[in-house]
Amino acid sequence: MASHDIAEKHLATGIAASGPAPDLAAAAALLEMGDRLGVVAHLDSDSPLETGAVAAELDLPEAALVRYLDALESAGIAIREGEGRYRACPDFATVCHQAGYISWTMNANRPFIEHAREFFTDWEKASRTHLRDFREVAVSSQWMGSHAFYPAALDTIIDAKPRKVVDLGAGTCRLLIEVLDAVPGSTGVGLDFAADACRAAELAVAQAGMSERLTVLERSIQSVATDPQMLKDADVIHAGFVFHDMLPEEEDVCDEVLAKCRESLAPGGFLAITDAVPYLRNDRERRFSAAVSYYHGEFMRRRLQTEEQWVERLRAAGFSDVRAVTLAFPTGRLFLAHR
């Protein structure tokens, strides 16, 4: 057998072993780089990016921007329309979505990967020292959410045609702006404890021309337990991945916030909670579920609640009709609790 025949024998098994890992890794790395450079925000499947204008806006050498976009083009992630004109590939949203999982798990939570030993031996010190970059958490979560949990909550809320919607942990008010845009005459309140998120939200609200309809409140979720005024007569209250931050230390506060949500809802209204449930064992979810659960339990010291615990907790808060909906986001559930 000639030497090249021996070598070639390994091709098929090697390709099968790698599967889609090289593709996903490359896309995630190139998109993260583009996010840091500010280029991803300008990439769109429908309208082309002009390298001259974007290089000037981002203060990047245009030749370097072109080389980056040519790499994306060669990767099949961008399309070159002509000199200095590129647009994103048609499935760009899906490429970003998949990159979000890689980026969140491998990069946004990197302090846990690199410093696990220090968390094991001195958690107090490690948790003060090895902080996550919250912008990286937010960007990767948005990429993950775009197909995996966001559409389910958004559609459910819009379908209810709410007059008033409250988002607890609203971030940049992206969800509320989309709801108010889809439901004429509706109003919203977005609450977040992070000052920079609130400033970004105010800007986005103003740009959407919704300053009269949408109020941004810089406050903690916990504060709702003692001052629930902003919830009054809401038709929908939404909370995405925020309630677990109160567990286990502030379990009483958590339950009080849930009770206040129930009391404040307008007749026919509902609470929609998206959150992670721990250590699922089914084939689809178990691997990602283990990573999410382990990060939360070991490094963030959060106690994720099971589906049953959530349903029980919501019933204990006075909700009568409680449903858990399985989300595409592995280990994620949407809990819908009606008054």
Add this chain to the structure above:
Amino acid sequence: MASHDIAEKHLATGIAASGPAPDLAAAAALLEMGDRLGVVAHLDSDSPLETGAVAAELDLPEAALVRYLDALESAGIAIREGEGRYRACPDFATVCHQAGYISWTMNANRPFIEHAREFFTDWEKASRTHLRDFREVAVSSQWMGSHAFYPAALDTIIDAKPRKVVDLGAGTCRLLIEVLDAVPGSTGVGLDFAADACRAAELAVAQAGMSERLTVLERSIQSVATDPQMLKDADVIHAGFVFHDMLPEEEDVCDEVLAKCRESLAPGGFLAITDAVPYLRNDRERRFSAAVSYYHGEFMRRRLQTEEQWVERLRAAGFSDVRAVTLAFPTGRLFLAHR
């Protein structure tokens, strides 16, 4: 339509959009963490790890080690055999292999992702400041290579039943030890410029009981151009991902090393070069190829050679029979050049 029905509608499309990204991300993160902790080296599909002994050896709290292994177990990556006894899942090698792509692209090359702007504007300074961690490059490359390029080269070399094998850029002499183990009476020379790699190689050679048959040389590949003595009468000379380090600055040296390889080979001998070729466009390879090519061109300032350029270069060095073999490693090629 009830609110939970609306939400559930998104499940199937969301699952299709995510594909295997959550699984791959979770495995890569958990395995990288286990590598940093030293645990991965103890995980085997065939023989169980004892948590007491391993915790003592790695100086880790045993309870924390058990929690980590329980997370791997829940992820389906490890199997719990009993209290304090875990072994790796049967396809552990494949899980590591896939994680290698994520780890190399997203983490080992992270300085390029985070500091692209600085490389664009002051390459000299950035390339001195933002260095890659060579241990991370080596670990992730080994995981990638295990199924994608290593077996093709190894089998080809073993099949030739060489009396003498030389590996240029031998690292820890892993390849040479496997070859010498498979070919009774064969001898080897492993050359590497990195002192720590050579020390690790010497240790591995001694542990394999091959100190009499395998010589470790701490020298650069470039030095072979002027002193090719160690190549004399080799039946196989192997070089994995090292020749491109001489291009473009040391093109003459590269060609001189190739010529010396040809001159030194025993009759019937061959040179086996594994290297990356730039910016392939076929569906299987284009995305990873773009990331590899862009990293090398923009950030490492290496000029990868096309398949045609390699064949031409090897012919110019005097080789008569030159073949390029496609590897499972996307964008990788094995060049087999006979005297």
